[in-house]
Amino acid sequence: MSKSPLKKLAIEHLRGSVKPFMFTFEKGKKMTFIYGENGTGKSTICDALEFLGKGKVGSLEKRGLGKTNRYWQTLGKKPADVSVALETASGMCKAVVGSAEVIVTPAEKKPLVEVLRRNQILSLIEATAGEKYAAISRFIDVTSAEASEAALRDLIKNIEKNRDVATARVQENLDTINQFWEEGGKVGASSLAWANAESKRDAAVFDTEMEEIGKLQTAYIRIKDHQTRIETAQKKLEIARSSEKEAQKI
Amino acid sequence: MTSPSHELAQIVVERLASEKLITSEDAKKMVGSYAEGKLRQEDWRLALEKGEDKEGKQ
Numbered sequence: 001m002s003k004s005p006l007k008k009l010a011i012e013h014l015r016g017s018v019k020p021f022m023f024t025f026e027k028g029k030k031m032t033f034i035y036g037e038n039g040t041g042k043s044t045i046c047d048a049l050e051f052l053g054k055g056k057v058g059s060l061e062k063r064g065l066g067k068t069n070r071y072w073q074t075l076g077k078k079p080a081d082v083s084v085a086l087e088t089a090s091g092m093c094k095a096v097v098g099s100a101e102v103i104v105t106p107a108e109k110k111p112l113v114e115v116l117r118r119n120q121i122l123s124l125i126e127a128t129a130g131e132k133y134a135a136i137s138r139f140i141d142v143t144s145a146e147a148s149e150a151a152l153r154d155l156i157k158n159i160e161k162n163r164d165v166a167t168a169r170v171q172e173n174l175d176t177i178n179q180f181w182e183e184g185g186k187v188g189a190s191s192l193a194w195a196n197a198e199s200k201r202d203a204a205v206f207d208t209e210m211e212e213i214g215k216l217q218t219a220y221i222r223i224k225d226h227q228t229r230i231e232t233a234q235k236k237l238e239i240a241r242s243s244e245k246e247a248q249k250i
Numbered sequence: 251m252t253s254p255s256h257e258l259a260q261i262v263v264e265r266l267a268s269e270k271l272i273t274s275e276d277a278k279k280m281v282g283s284y285a286e287g288k289l290r291q292e293d294w295r296l297a298l299e300k301g302e303d304k305e306g307k308q
Contacts, residue, residue, distance in 0.1 A: 148287050
């Protein structure tokens, strides 16, 4: 039920409520017990609260009646004659039968209602622990704890996502190492063994090797350049020699 | 009188502590925030990492 203290419940022409009926809740009590002989209206009060909060009349359901709307009103009355009004500390709200469904005004005052009927209570006797919890869980508000649990679920999702990214990165790195290993002539038993051995080498050695490679590269460029210059000089020399020969003929 | 959320939180943190997923100290500290829905991802992460760290040292 709503957390706002209940004051009064007025029922008009719903089920057994032949005459308009007003039920006053005892002030300052968090729990109300209603007891009485059969046919005195206990179920009608329960139906009225369900009508208001859930837009249905549960006592008529599962009896093979099909759609039960036509049985909601008291005998001899029309659906439009039915009304249920609840007064709480936060105000009043009223439910009437509309063309297709129960209309509650004001909608924001509609109370939270959950009903556990006799047959449901009896079925709990033989129910398993899980079934019992499923039946009564709607009466237990653990939304706050569930909010903390949602944060934990989000954390798990994020960790799983990060793990998947990390796994993909590891695979990428393994592929790269393998590629280097193959380009380097497949030294060692495996690419990882080679990479492991390489990683243990002194970084200064790498620097020296890089420096030597740099020098080699520079030297190569110079040689390459020299080769071009030699070729050009040779061509000039050949031209000069042939010119000389031509001159000697003259 | 404790709320259902508080009772649920108490049961869960005790179980987490008994499984050594979090420390007993953190279990006690977490109950209130857990029940009030104030535990954030980073709070859970810290508690679980501390639990893992302590378990690893034992």
